[in-house]
Amino acid sequence: MxxxxxMKGNEVLAEAAIRCGxxxxxxxxxxxxxxxxxxxxxxxxxxxxxxxxxxxxxxVASINMVYGAAATGKKIMTSSSSPGISLxxxxxxxxxxxxxxxxxxxxxxxxxxxxxxxxxxxxYFQAVKxxxxxxxxxxxxxxxxxxxxxxxxxxxxxxxxxxxxxxxxLADGAIGQMMEKVELADYKxxxxxxxxxxxxxxxxxxxxxxxxxxxxxTSLEMASNDMEVRNINLQAKYRKxxxxxxxxxxxxxxxxxxxxxxxxxxARVCQKAVEVARAKGLKVGLLRPITLFxxxxxxxxxxxxxxxxxxxxxMSAGQMVEDIKLAVYDAGSNARVNYFGRMGGIIPTPxxxxxxxxxxxxxxxxxxxKRSY
Amino acid sequence: xxxxxxxxxENLVYQKTKLLTDTPMHYCPGCSHGVVHKILAxxxxxxGLQDKSIGxxxxxxxxxxxxxxxxxxxEAAHGRAPAVATGISRVNPDAFVFTYQGDGDxxxxxxxxxxxxxxxxxxxxVIFINNGIYGMTGGQMAPTTLEGxxxxxxxxxxxxxxxxxxxxxxNLIAQLPGTSYVTxxxxxxxxxxxxxxxxxxxxxxxxxDKKGTxxxxxxxxxxxxxxxxxxxxxxxxxxxxxxxYPLGDMKDSVKGEHSEN
Amino acid sequence: MTEEMIIAGFxxxxxxxxxxxxxxxxxxxxxxxxxxxxxxxxxxxxxxNVTVIVSDTRISSPVLQEYDTAIILNQQSMDKFEKAVxxxxxxxxxxxxxxxxxxxxxxNIFKVEATKxxxxxxxxxxxxxxxxxxxxxxxxxxxxxxxxxxxxKSLPERYHKLxxxxxxxxxxxxxxxxxxxxx
Numbered sequence: 057m058x059x060x061x062x063m064k065g066n067e068v069l070a071e072a073a074i075r076c077g078x079x080x081x082x083x084x085x086x087x088x089x090x091x092x093x094x095x096x097x098x099x100x101x102x103x104x105x106x107x108x109x110x111x112x113x114x115x116v117a118s119i120n121m122v123y124g125a126a127a128t129g130k131k132i133m134t135s136s137s138s139p140g141i142s143l144x145x146x147x148x149x150x151x152x153x154x155x156x157x158x159x160x161x162x163x164x165x166x167x168x169x170x171x172x173x174x175x176x177x178x179x180y181f182q183a184v185k186x187x188x189x190x191x192x193x194x195x196x197x198x199x200x201x202x203x204x205x206x207x208x209x210x211x212x213x214x215x216x217x218x219x220x221x222x223x224x225x226l227a228d229g230a231i232g233q234m235m236e237k238v239e240l241a242d243y244k245x246x247x248x249x250x251x252x253x254x255x256x257x258x259x260x261x262x263x264x265x266x267x268x269x270x271x272x273x274t275s276l277e278m279a280s281n282d283m284e285v286r287n288i289n290l291q292a293k294y295r296k297x298x299x300x301x302x303x304x305x306x307x308x309x310x311x312x313x314x315x316x317x318x319x320x321x322x323a324r325v326c327q328k329a330v331e332v333a334r335a336k337g338l339k340v341g342l343l344r345p346i347t348l349f350x351x352x353x354x355x356x357x358x359x360x361x362x363x364x365x366x367x368x369x370x371m372s373a374g375q376m377v378e379d380i381k382l383a384v385y386d387a388g389s390n391a392r393v394n395y396f397g398r399m400g401g402i403i404p405t406p407x408x409x410x411x412x413x414x415x416x417x418x419x420x421x422x423x424x425x426k427r428s429y
Numbered sequence: 430x431x432x433x434x435x436x437x438x439e440n441l442v443y444q445k446t447k448l449l450t451d452t453p454m455h456y457c458p459g460c461s462h463g464v465v466h467k468i469l470a471x472x473x474x475x476x477g478l479q480d481k482s483i484g485x486x487x488x489x490x491x492x493x494x495x496x497x498x499x500x501x502x503x504e505a506a507h508g509r510a511p512a513v514a515t516g517i518s519r520v521n522p523d524a525f526v527f528t529y530q531g532d533g534d535x536x537x538x539x540x541x542x543x544x545x546x547x548x549x550x551x552x553x554x555v556i557f558i559n560n561g562i563y564g565m566t567g568g569q570m571a572p573t574t575l576e577g578x579x580x581x582x583x584x585x586x587x588x589x590x591x592x593x594x595x596x597x598x599x600n601l602i603a604q605l606p607g608t609s610y611v612t613x614x615x616x617x618x619x620x621x622x623x624x625x626x627x628x629x630x631x632x633x634x635x636x637x638d639k640k641g642t643x644x645x646x647x648x649x650x651x652x653x654x655x656x657x658x659x660x661x662x663x664x665x666x667x668x669x670x671x672x673x674y675p676l677g678d679m680k681d682s683v684k685g686e687h688s689e690n
Numbered sequence: 691m692t693e694e695m696i697i698a699g700f701x702x703x704x705x706x707x708x709x710x711x712x713x714x715x716x717x718x719x720x721x722x723x724x725x726x727x728x729x730x731x732x733x734x735x736x737x738x739n740v741t742v743i744v745s746d747t748r749i750s751s752p753v754l755q756e757y758d759t760a761i762i763l764n765q766q767s768m769d770k771f772e773k774a775v776x777x778x779x780x781x782x783x784x785x786x787x788x789x790x791x792x793x794x795x796x797x798n799i800f801k802v803e804a805t806k807x808x809x810x811x812x813x814x815x816x817x818x819x820x821x822x823x824x825x826x827x828x829x830x831x832x833x834x835x836x837x838x839x840x841x842x843k844s845l846p847e848r849y850h851k852l853x854x855x856x857x858x859x860x861x862x863x864x865x866x867x868x869x870x871x872x873x
Contacts, residue, residue, distance in 0.1 A: 062844070082515075117512040120513050121516030122516060123513050123516060124505075125517060126516070127513075127517070128483070230753075235710065235724070236725070237721075261501035261502065262501065263501055270495075270501055274495065275504065324752060325753055328754075403753040405754065405755045
């Protein structure tokens with residue numbers, strides 16, 4: 057068993073980065089995730105593992121530092137919160153276009169604009185649909201505990217390098233600021249120069265030896281045909297992610313007539329809501345997507361064959377609900393899909409969720425279950 | 430003496446460095462880029478740096494620089510080359526990292542990134558091509574466009590009341606304690622090319638010696654954008670650009686030391 | 691066992707650190723713990739509160755409408771959280787500065803004169819540990835051994851010389867806490 061500690065989600069991100077052999081962190085302070093860089097700077101990992109930590113002049117700069125460093129085949133990360141991620145959107149599109157593995161963290165706060173520093177999930181679309189220009193996808197992991205903040209750093213890097221694609225941990229201010237018991241991973245050494253070449257299959261700009269052709273990291277193709285081929289290859293990669301790397305947790309879904317669907321902090325609230333609802337005799341389960349892209353469509357389709365209704369519970373105006381509707385529609389199911397959420401930095405309470413469920417499915421609850429096939 | 434006698438190997442007096450690829454350059458005839466590429470390629474070869482070099486190409490006319498010099502390259506987003514180079518250099522402290530940027534890229538959209546990279550004293554070389562215009566996008570105004578100069582977006586000449594003043598960004602760069610060697614050169618004469626090469630060589634050596642950021646501005650022509658012949662462009666540059674952007678070293682020291690300008 | 695509690699008062703009263711010591715003590719006893727603070731500018735001098743959950747099983751929502759226990763250290767928090775105590779739950783408060791004491795009859799109310807006692811002990815900084823001691827008397831969910839370990843874990847080593855003082859303060863809290871009968 058690894059070392060057990062009580063840590064904030066943000067602090068754990070820093071600790072996990074050091075322990076998983078991360079080579080560099082480039083960031084810019086923004087509430088509610090500044091503890092990530094603060095922890096790193098206090099830990100001085102350059103003395104311990106050789107990991108570089110640098111405070112950039114802006115998020116625009118930090119994401120481009122990530123680009124440069126990641127293009128040399130090393131494990132590189134940054135973290136920010138919503139407005140900062142918006143500033144990074146250009147760089148993220150370039151990272152995706154140039155197929156650079158790296159780890160991005162968004163500890164979301166409420167928007168739009170300067171918004172609030174309180175937790176939110178309103179960057180769902182930005183994270184899973186692209187966010188920057190062009191057709192691209194990030195691998196998006198949604199932790200719902202401090203332990204997952206720890207675990208997803210290593211997992212994020214693993215998936216990023218598996219697909220040569222940026223991965224994002226989409227957390228929120230609550231998970232970032234919360235302290236929980238966490239089991240830390242053991243230290244993994246940083247990759248050696250040889251390992252960097254070996255693990256990456258030689259695409260990285262490590263300095264051109266006479267034994268190979270020059271490596272060029274770019275997202276630019278002037279010829280439309282070439283650019284279309286690039287896009288086709290990207291899309292094929294995204295389909296492969298959908299086939300191989302969907303992750304989710306299903307809680308008490310087996311006999312459930314109503315499925316709550318929620319990720320991150322909202323999923324924690326819904327876990328309690330399931331308890332409350334079950335105590336009232338309602339057959340309610342929780343589906344918690346862990347990868348938001350690739351989205352767990354298949355399990356939703358399966359559940360849609362027997363569930364009466366889905367309630368997407370989000371700390372936003374209802375974004376993920378669209379993806380649930382698409383999956384339910386694909387399944388040819390007539391299960392109803394509703395949304396409940398709070399905005400502006402407010403976390404819904406378990407009681408509110410159960411009340412919303414009873415309200416939105418009042419017809420089904422009054423007139424009995426109508427199963428769909 | 431016929432041609433076969435002349436091209437005998439023992440008569441060889443000059444050849445293209447092998448680090449310049451055989452890809453035909455897309456630069457317009459008379460453009461300074463090709464000459465600066467040649468200087469860089471020669472120096473990387475002569476100094477034995479091919480396997481240590483990572484270049485960062487900008488958005489601008491030099492966007493395809495990676496097609497012409499046979500080293501590892503990264504293509505940066507517009508203006509972000511100094512941040513990209515920072516990332517490379519920080520996690521690869523033994524690499525020779527350089528950016529190659531134009532005036533729109535460096536002095537306009539990327540002004541913040543260049544200032545801060547230089548201020549941190551990143552161990553990188555910055556080549557700054559200043560031709561007073563956006564060449565690639567069709568000749569629009571750059572921050573370095575001279576007062577009264579006609580461009581696609583200043584069809585009646587740059588009006589400083591409307592557009593502000595031509596920016597001598599290299600002078601600002603020289604003020605930053607993170608820089609070690611800051612100089613302004615040109616390549617429109619044979620003597621200029623020799624001097625520029627010497628300056629770039631010194632700048633590279635500074636980077637290898639980890640003295641901080643070295644910054645070489647090359648006042649350049651853009652005959653297509655200026656709508657002049659190559660010869661007339663050289664003359665126009667001498668008469669207009671160089672008086673406003675005078676050539677010479679602005680700073681020669683090491684990171685952390687202030688110098689007189 | 692699951693204890694869902696809120697500690698609420700002014701920033702500077704040691705609300706967050708009391709919660710942290712409790713959480714660390716829970717870890718020493720192999721429990722699951724969650725410590726969820728109100729964060730932001732309000733932590734600088736305004737009201738501060740933290741939800742702490744200690745449980746034998748996986749913890750669900752960090753956001754709650756009702757609590758097993760509320761530790762209330764100023765009037766604003768009393769106004770907000772008295773009603774949030776589950777029937778049969780515990781409300782523990784320091785009467786210092788409380789103008790409107792709690793009135794519910796369906797909960798167990800305790801008071802601890804921690805402000806006064808900390809002044810008497812000559813060290814206002816131990817205020818939160820007096821409250822913490824009284825809490826553990828009322829709700830003995832953790833062994834005192836583990837609390838001592840949790841205290842050592844949550845304090846940086848340079849402050850370990852202060853552990854005996856903190857333990858004394860906790861003992862004081864145990865002694866002076868008293869049940870309040872609302873009539």
